[in-house]
Amino acid sequence: MAWSVSIGEGHPRKRAALAVVTLAAGVFGFAFLGMWGLLISLAAVFVSTAEYWLPIRFRLDEAGAESKIGLSTNLLRWGDLKRLIHTADGVRLSPLPSPSRLDEFRGVYLRFAGNREEVLAKIAELSERYGNSVDREADAG
Numbered sequence: 001m002a003w004s005v006s007i008g009e010g011h012p013r014k015r016a017a018l019a020v021v022t023l024a025a026g027v028f029g030f031a032f033l034g035m036w037g038l039l040i041s042l043a044a045v046f047v048s049t050a051e052y053w054l055p056i057r058f059r060l061d062e063a064g065a066e067s068k069i070g071l072s073t074n075l076l077r078w079g080d081l082k083r084l085i086h087t088a089d090g091v092r093l094s095p096l097p098s099p100s101r102l103d104e105f106r107g108v109y110l111r112f113a114g115n116r117e118e119v120l121a122k123i124a125e126l127s128e129r130y131g132n133s134v135d136r137e138a139d140a141g
Contacts, residue, residue: 001060001122005111008052018049058110060122062130065093065108076108078130084123091120 008015022045029041046053050069059066064077076093085092085103090111094103110119 001118002058003113003115004055004057005113006055007111011052015052018045018052022046022049056111060110060119060126062126065110065123067108067110074108078127081127091123093123 022042025041025045026038029037029039031037033040050072054070057068059068064075064080066076067074076095080095081093082097083094085094090109092103092107092109094107096102096106100106110123112119
């Protein structure tokens with residue numbers, strides 16, 4: 001199962017504000033460090049806000065759950081899945097057995113694109129098929 005979500009398309013004002021901030025960072029970088037400062041500043045802001053500029057691609061298959069933005073890929077194998085953390089927009093697949101401050105930095109966050117039930121059903125099917133009986137209602141965000 002594969003799908004994609006473009007966050008920026010749904011938030012044109014945020015995308016415009018990010019463009020202004022990105023350009024401002026480039027100007028400051030150029031003012032203090034020249035051309036290298038400009039390039040580094042633009043790249044740093046772009047990479048940190050890539051989810052607003054690029055589509056996020058999701059895949060659920062035998063290998064695990066995958067989220068990809070540009071060149072950045074997060075993969076969680078089914079055997080490592082311990083908890084599901086439900087939110088309004090998606091579900092985080094966590095390798096941590098109990099709630100932790102690290103939840104935001106570990107695992108894979110899958111955003112829904114009007115396919116909540118299909119995604120949750122596929123997670124249940126694949127996690128059980130590959131030997132994981134995670135509690136699917138463990139956490140609510």
